[in-house]
Amino acid sequence: MGSILMDVQPSIIKYANIISKVLKVDVEIADSNLIRVAGTGSYSKLVNMSLEKQGYVYKNAIETGSAKIIKEPGKSSICLKCQKRDNCEEKFEVCTPIKLGSKIIGVIGLICFTDEQKNHLLSDFDTYMEFLQQISEFISITAYERKEKMREQTLLKSLNQVIDKMDKGVIILSSSNKVTHINKRAVEMLNFQNINFKDDINLHEIGKGDGRAKEFLLEIDKRSFTVLGDIYTMGLKENQFERMFIFNENKSSNQQNISKKAAKCDDILGNSQIINEIKRNIKRIAPSRSTVLITGESGTGKELFAMAIHNEGDRKDGPFVAINCAAIPNELLESELFGYVKGAFTGALSSGKIGKFELANKGTIFLDEIGDMPLNLQTKLLRVLQDHKIVKIGSNTPIDIDVRVIAATNKDLLKLIEQNKFREDLYYRLNVIPFNIPPLRQRIEDINILVWYFIEKYTKLLEKKFSSIDIDSKVFDIFYGYDWPGNVRELENTIEYMINMMDNDGKITVDILPRSILNKKSKEHDGEEEIHRIEELEKNEIIKALKKYGNTTQGKRIAAQKLGIGIATLYRKIDEYGLSN
């Protein structure tokens, strides 16, 4: 039977030798099974042997948990059962238990065979006993550390087993960014032939992702991937298991971080006049190379519109590379955008790095949250827009690039210019083709189509099965009256929440609306009194009424009545506001 002291036997032998040298006596250390773990002098040859038949003093110390001093070995009552009692060679014996918490895990015995040894020990007995006590505590700490290490190893072993069974990619990183463990799924997803990675791994959060997971740029073994995932701190095993990165989807399976989605105008949902006009304009300007600036509140779909511009034009077969300027630390943004040559700075990858501009060559780069770009980079960006050339960090050689730039922001760039936070010349360079995506509350006629689209998306995604789905008209009333500060993204999250909360009857009712919407439904956006144009209010009321009572003749008659206008006026206004479909 093993024991914790046996597990750290080499250290125990060292401790026995130290005690023996200092106290000039022979030393034995036994574990709680009375197996000799260490011994000095003649006992060194008897290590690993059982003391069952003669270790009565030790047994007593283990059972009582207290030190024993045997002044006349063989004659003490403890020695009664010992076979060697009558011809005991020992002159003096002291033993002290080794405790780990409340448990006795072994015993240290000091044995004097000569009077000289005995006299030496007794000459300063209290100090020597204190020393012995100290060593006993050191042994106890060594055993504790070992126990913890073993516990951690067992834990890590089972953790690795669980990780290997996961259907998500998992990479465990050390504090120095080396791969400690990579699961099978990650190897498959990233298509690795060999998992003995020599270089450090680079992992940067570069975007908000899809709302559930963040977007990361993963650089490993001279390859880059854009993946959706999350990092969890572990802090285990002496920094070997520092962080765990769990990821879902490799957005770019090739060696470059190009996220190429084929969203086109038809993927932009909505039938409002303004959305239709934007879609028409996208088709018009898609073939050109002119820079586009998309403005609009967060969640209005700016990236979707940018992708549509890319995919409706001649560059559709080229890459669409998106970068979120706000999500990347300033000091990394330059190298993300322009790349660097090998040896450009300490910590640089030995292979150098290709920047997003180069990756986007012959395609489109989407610079999201451009308002957050630091001023020094704004200057560099301006130069790129003027010269169509980039210069990598650490290099002097300009590289020609053919990239269309689409920038987006939810900030007021003119205000930033006033505050000297955004370059005016860059603003005009970017704003060649401006698109402003109106907030959802200003195009509530798009809500219906978006709601049904997201219902379909999330019933499929969440594997919910309904024979049919019915939405209470009160839900739409609340949706039409709500401000949607988070715009389409908020609507999407709301529907996802409601699909989760729905009963099996397929009914979407007010009682499963998220609290945030129920509580805020009538609050003005941002807490400010927002002023709407009269026509906008009128149009929205007509849309609400038509949604509520239906587009049939009968529905229109009720709508007109509720709106307090004549049926002819309603028809005229429907025409005027382009609401006939």
Ligand SMILES: Nc1ncnc2c1ncn2[C@@H]1O[C@H](COP(=O)(O)OP(=O)(O)OP(=O)(O)O)[C@@H](O)[C@H]1O
């Ligand atoms: N008209 C639309 N049709 C279909 N989906 C849309 C539409 N508008 C937005 N979405 C969806 O809403 C979500 C948010 O859109 P997106 O990320 O493009 O917004 P954004 O304006 O770029 O936000 P931010 O300013 O916060 O970066 C995405 O899942 C997007 O596909």
